[in-house]
Amino acid sequence: MKKNSTLGLILIAAGVLVAMKFLGLGHVIGWLVSLLFPVILLGLGYIGWRNGNRLIGGILAFIGAIMLLGKLSGLILALLAIGLIVWGVAKIKDNRSY
Numbered sequence: 001m002k003k004n005s006t007l008g009l010i011l012i013a014a015g016v017l018v019a020m021k022f023l024g025l026g027h028v029i030g031w032l033v034s035l036l037f038p039v040i041l042l043g044l045g046y047i048g049w050r051n052g053n054r055l056i057g058g059i060l061a062f063i064g065a066i067m068l069l070g071k072l073s074g075l076i077l078a079l080l081a082i083g084l085i086v087w088g089v090a091k092i093k094d095n096r097s098y
Helices: 003-022 026-050 054-071 073-095
Strands: none
Touching: 003 026, 026 054, 054 073
16 A cells, blocks of 8 residues: 555544544444454454464453453344344234235
């Protein structure tokens, strides 16, 4: 990548971050950054597992997965609720006899 392209991408990213703050979406940035550490732990666990150090890799992956599950619990619960609603509507439609 050329120097001007890198600078352009940095300026675009900074502009998006500032625009998100003005639009009231600043909390999205914090939420995404909070997902970064558990994902890094999962990645390090995978690398450790793949390189033969299964104990350390497994521990890191387990800790990262538990942290990520805690961070995404609200989203998982919302998806579960939507799935249950869709399933219930499908069951009601199947029981009708025309």
